[in-house]
Amino acid sequence: MAGSGAREIQVRTITGESTAVLVPNNSTIEELKLLLKQSFPPASNSPNFHLFFKCKNGPEILAAFSLEELLLSVKEHGIAASGKEAKRTRRSSAASSSDSDHVHCHETNSLLPMEMVEHLRKGIGSKGQMVHVEDVGARKATYVEIPNQLSDNMRSALKSLGITKLYSHQVESIEASHAGKNVVVATMTSSGKSLCYNLAVLEVLSQDLLSCALYLFPTKALAQDQLRALLDMTKGFDASLNIGVYDGDTSQKDRTWLRDNARLLITNPDMLHISILPHHERFRRILSNLRFVVIDEAHAYKGAFGCHTALIMRRLRRLCSHVYGSDPYFIFSTATSSNPREHCMELANLPTLELIQNDGSPSARKLFILWNPIACPKTLLEETCSMDTGGSTVEIANFRNSSPLLNVSRLFAEMVQHGLRCIAFCKSRKLCEIVLSYTREILRDTAPHLVESICAYRAGYIATDRRRIERDFFDGKLCGIAATNALELGIDVGHIDVTLHLGFPGSIASLWQQAGRAGRRERPSLAVYVAFGGPLDQYFMNHPNKLFGSPIECCHIDAQNQQVLEQHLVCAAHEYPLCLLYDEKYFGSGLNCSISSLKTRGYLSTVQSCDSSFQMWNYIGHEKMPSHSVSIRAIENVRYEVIDQRNDEVLEEVEESKAFFQIYEGAVYMHQGKTYLVKKLDLSNKIALCEEADLKYYTRTRDYTDVHVNGGKIAYPVKVSNIRLSRTTAKAHTCKVTTNWFGFYRIWRGSNQIFDTVELSLPSYSYNSQAVWIPVPQSIKAAVNKQNFDFRGGLHAASHALLNVVPLHIICNSSDLAPECPNPHDRRYYPERILLYDQHPGGLGVSVQVQPLFTELLTAALELLTSCYCLGDAGCPNCVQSFACHEYNEVLHKDAAIIILKGVLDTDKLYFRRCHDSSQVPGAEDPCQNV
Numbered sequence: 058m059a060g061s062g063a064r065e066i067q068v069r070t071i072t073g074e075s076t077a078v079l080v081p082n083n084s085t086i087e088e089l090k091l092l093l094k095q096s097f098p099p100a101s102n103s104p105n106f107h108l109f110f111k112c113k114n115g116p117e118i119l120a121a122f123s124l125e126e127l128l129l130s131v132k133e134h135g136i137a138a139s140g141k142e143a144k145r146t147r148r149s150s151a152a153s154s155s156d157s158d159h160v161h162c163h164e165t166n167s168l169l170p171m172e173m174v175e176h177l178r179k180g181i182g183s184k185g186q187m188v189h190v191e192d193v194g195a196r197k198a199t200y201v202e203i204p205n206q207l208s209d210n211m212r213s214a215l216k217s218l219g220i221t222k223l224y225s226h227q228v229e230s231i232e233a234s235h236a237g238k239n240v241v242v243a244t245m246t247s248s249g250k251s252l253c254y255n256l257a258v259l260e261v262l263s264q265d266l267l268s269c270a271l272y273l274f275p276t277k278a279l280a281q282d283q284l285r286a287l288l289d290m291t292k293g294f295d296a297s298l299n300i301g302v303y304d305g306d307t308s309q310k311d312r313t314w315l316r317d318n319a320r321l322l323i324t325n326p327d328m329l330h331i332s333i334l335p336h337h338e339r340f341r342r343i344l345s346n347l348r349f350v351v352i353d354e355a356h357a358y359k360g361a362f363g364c365h366t367a368l369i370m371r372r373l374r375r376l377c378s379h380v381y382g383s384d385p386y387f388i389f390s391t392a393t394s395s396n397p398r399e400h401c402m403e404l405a406n407l408p409t410l411e412l413i414q415n416d417g418s419p420s421a422r423k424l425f426i427l428w429n430p431i432a433c434p435k436t437l438l439e440e441t442c443s444m445d446t447g448g449s450t451v452e453i454a455n456f457r458n459s460s461p462l463l464n465v466s467r468l469f470a471e472m473v474q475h476g477l478r479c480i481a482f483c484k485s486r487k488l489c490e491i492v493l494s495y496t497r498e499i500l501r502d503t504a505p506h507l508v509e510s511i512c513a514y515r516a517g518y519i520a521t522d523r524r525r526i527e528r529d530f531f532d533g534k535l536c537g538i539a540a541t542n543a544l545e546l547g548i549d550v551g552h553i554d555v556t557l558h559l560g561f562p563g564s565i566a567s568l569w570q571q572a573g574r575a576g577r578r579e580r581p582s583l584a585v586y587v588a589f590g591g592p593l594d595q596y597f598m599n600h601p602n603k604l605f606g607s608p609i610e611c612c613h614i615d616a617q618n619q620q621v622l623e624q625h626l627v628c629a630a631h632e633y634p635l636c637l638l639y640d641e642k643y644f645g646s647g648l649n650c651s652i653s654s655l656k657t658r659g660y661l662s663t664v665q666s667c668d669s670s671f672q673m674w675n676y677i678g679h680e681k682m683p684s685h686s687v688s689i690r691a692i693e694n695v696r697y698e699v700i701d702q703r704n705d706e707v708l709e710e711v712e713e714s715k716a717f718f719q720i721y722e723g724a725v726y727m728h729q730g731k732t733y734l735v736k737k738l739d740l741s742n743k744i745a746l747c748e749e750a751d752l753k754y755y756t757r758t759r760d761y762t763d764v765h766v767n768g769g770k771i772a773y774p775v776k777v778s779n780i781r782l783s784r785t786t787a788k789a790h791t792c793k794v795t796t797n798w799f800g801f802y803r804i805w806r807g808s809n810q811i812f813d814t815v816e817l818s819l820p821s822y823s824y825n826s827q828a829v830w831i832p833v834p835q836s837i838k839a840a841v842n843k844q845n846f847d848f849r850g851g852l853h854a855a856s857h858a859l860l861n862v863v864p865l866h867i868i869c870n871s872s873d874l875a876p877e878c879p880n881p882h883d884r885r886y887y888p889e890r891i892l893l894y895d896q897h898p899g900g901l902g903v904s905v906q907v908q909p910l911f912t913e914l915l916t917a918a919l920e921l922l923t924s925c926y927c928l929g930d931a932g933c934p935n936c937v938q939s940f941a942c943h944e945y946n947e948v949l950h951k952d953a954a955i956i957i958l959k960g961v962l963d964t965d966k967l968y969f970r971r972c973h974d975s976s977q978v979p980g981a982e983d984p985c986q987n988v
């Protein structure tokens with residue numbers, strides 16, 4: 058029993074030994090350590106000596122040693138960094154939480170990221186899974202003295218951040234901003250880009266007490282993160298800045314206050330579009346005094362979302378100029394784009410932009426491992442497992458299976474057990490939950506005290522849960538997160554040592570963005586890309602130079618996309634009448650034609666004047682708020698709530714389009730690594746009731762997605778370049794994209810064996826869109842079959858090749874379009890055609906732009922395939938594989954695709970020659986005939 062001057066604490070080592078230790082009150086950390094060492098001399102066979110302190114009498118024990126003492130001690134022993142950083146490391150910060158009665162302490166053999174590579178090579182990677190290690194060398198900082206012109210406010214802000222010198226690119230960008238230039242800072246992740254815009258903006262705002270700034274972030278989490286940073290930085294300022302976040306979560310009361318008082322308003326493009334611009338008079342003070350617009354993570358604005366944001370920027374700049382007499386400067390920041398200047402100029406319609414890209418920040422060494430689970434033959438795996446004395450029976454049994462999921466889970470457990478803070482990026486929400494659950498299973502055997510120190514993070518979780526997880530990771534209460542790309546953009550979750558990547562995330566830019574989350578603040582780091590068995594991942598495993606030697610992707614936006622342009626012109630006219638003379642510089646040369654189209658469709662009217670360029674066009678549409686019907690990033694409002702029926706707690710809200718992949722009666726639903734059985738799906742109230750259950754299986758839906766071409770004409774005429782294009786029989790039509798769910802499988806965990814097939818009856822999910830397509834004649838099918846090639850695989854490969862060449866000819870992202878991807882198990886009839894459709898509900902107009910170019914694109918696709926010397930039916934990512942394939946690049950046949958593409962081009966050529974010969978040119982002079 059604890060006497061009055063002492064307390065009893067329970068101590069347990071990682072190997073499970075446990076005893077009670079009597080600790081005198083007010084003992085220092087050194088005394089405590091000594092006591093513990095006497096009770097548990099580190100055994101030679103226990104190199105990873107983790108101590109777990111559980112205080113029986115509640116949390117008071119922490120009062121015996123202050124955080125400072127703990128930090129000092131930790132620092133002395135060289136197992137964590139000092140000062141501010143140490144506060145964020147897991148080892149020390151668990152103790153900083155006064156409401157915690159758990160203290161985790163790694164006494165010896167915590168591994169550094171670089172040491173981990175050797176550890177893996179000798180341990181779980183000893184049989185060849187580590188197929189490549191790329192050494193991304195360290196870079197030294199180029200510091201510059203803080204410029205003399207910076208005010209005392211700025212100097213004290215820097216001091217409060219512990220910054221004594223600036224990186225060269227920071228000074229370069231601040232000077233450019235202050236010289237009145239628009240600036241884009243395109244340096245590495247964690248290179249101090251925020252300071253580039255914060256110093257430039259705060260300096261002006263603290264000197265000119267009327268001036269205002271608008272910060273745009275693509276996510277609410279980033280906005281909150283920046284608010285915290287700005288409030289910290291400006292604590293000692295003598296000028297009132299009134300910084301606040303104005304987004305969908307802001308209360309009405311706070312909104313009113315911010316409108317009246319804020320000088321630095323943090324928001325997002327959605328809010329600008331739907332709330333600020335349509336009610337611009339309420340923001341008169343801010344818009345009249347707007348000096349800066351800051352756009353962080355500029356690479357997030359590409360494709361459909363980028364196109365909408367570009368038009369919102371034009372609406373903003375136009376209102377500032379026409380109504381409020383202001384002309385703000387722009388500061389962009391981006392880490393992963395290979396065309397930052399061109400992209401940002403298009404985004405905000407700027408004539409000039411200063412590019413700052415000579416990165417002066419230091420970066421530590423990063424080792425990037427390519428890890429191929431299937432590189433390890435089954436027999437060798439068995440051998441490894443039987444030799445692996447540290448693994449549990451479950452683990453050994455599981456690891457015998459070369460599943461990438463189990464590999465990544467094992468790596469995840471390995472990292473946290475060795476004191477390395479880690480994010481395991483997974484491509485889907487389900488994978489994220491499974492990885493968490495497997496990793497916890499491993500930890501339960503090897504380090505039970507760490508089971509609760511890891512969790513999952515994904516966009517579906519309710520906002521308060523996400524904020525808590527971010528905070529807990531930052532504070533060090535958590536040491537690992539299995540996350541989707543929701544954690545990819547730069548939220549500061551503190552220091553991270555390792556990133557794991559389960560499967561290729563969809564773009565090289567995304568992979569680097571994710572890997573950039575580790576190794577911040579000059580600490581060496583590790584990234585491990587674990588491959589799936591699909592052709593794309595296997596290609597990178599076999600050709601590492603294609604991954605590390607290729608430039609990251611460009612960001613494309615097309616602010617002239619007629620369909621999107623017209624949607625925003627309606628909003629713009631509602632905000633302030635349009636005028637050809639003054640607005641063409643914002644909306645481009647298509648303005649005149651779009652105004653006529655909107656007039657015909659009943660959106661605009663004018664009072665006749667003698668000179669048409671002076672005419673003012675007023676909004677006369679029926680909607681009170683036209684911006685409400687323009688969706689800028691296909692956010693779904695209809696969502697299903699997943700409720701734990703035992704305590705009525707909402708676990709998640711799932712968008713309608715994704716709901717039935719996860720929740721249906723009998724589904725095994727996962728949340729924070731726990732399994733739940735879905736008991737009831739209430740379709741009318743959009744609620745799924747579930748109960749926690751210990752299940753040894755998981756479920757997978759049986760579904761298919763069909764594209765039904767309606768044959769309806771698309772309402773928007775497309776501008777065709779003056780270049781004489783080849784004729785085509787391809788058509789662009791409206792279409793309906795429908796997903797059907799008709800059953801599900803029950804599958805054993807571990808062995809992945811299907812043991813039950815269940816039928817389902819669920820409503821299908823559809824959205825209207827636009828498609829461009831060409832039929833493939835029977836003669837071509839016969840030619841493919843004659844070679845014993847897979848015709849369906851050929852259609853799939855040809856559509857992928859076509860998709861791969863589209864962004865080279867049209868400004869768009871390849872993710873704006875999708876091909877028809879066959880499910881290998883689907884034996885139904887399939888249309889014999891090459892088709893691409895707009896992935897954005899309602900359509901984006903990209904298919905329409907593709908149609909007149911179809912022959913050129915088919916020719917380019919054919920050239921791509923014939924000039925690519927890769928071997929095998931499945932091709933490679935340079936030719937027929939697509940990063941975004943819905944069916945993991947299965948059912949591909951490159952040689953069949955060559956026959957199909959060639960055949961379709963020849964058929965079209967022949968058709969037009971015959972038309973010409975018989976002088977029956979069916980309107981073919983106009984390549985838009987089918988639009």
Ligand SMILES: Nc1ncnc2c1ncn2[C@@H]1O[C@H](COP(=O)(O)OP(=O)(O)OP(=O)(O)O)[C@@H](O)[C@H]1O
Nearest residue numbers: 220222223224245246247248249250251252392547
């Ligand atoms: N001149 C400097 N000297 C030392 N540390 C700095 C300096 N400038 C910035 N930092 C620190 O570097 C870290 C990363 O900064 P910041 O978050 O601004 O990077 P970033 O480039 O915006 O990152 P991301 O690309 O992830 O958004 C922060 O902790 C910041 O305080």
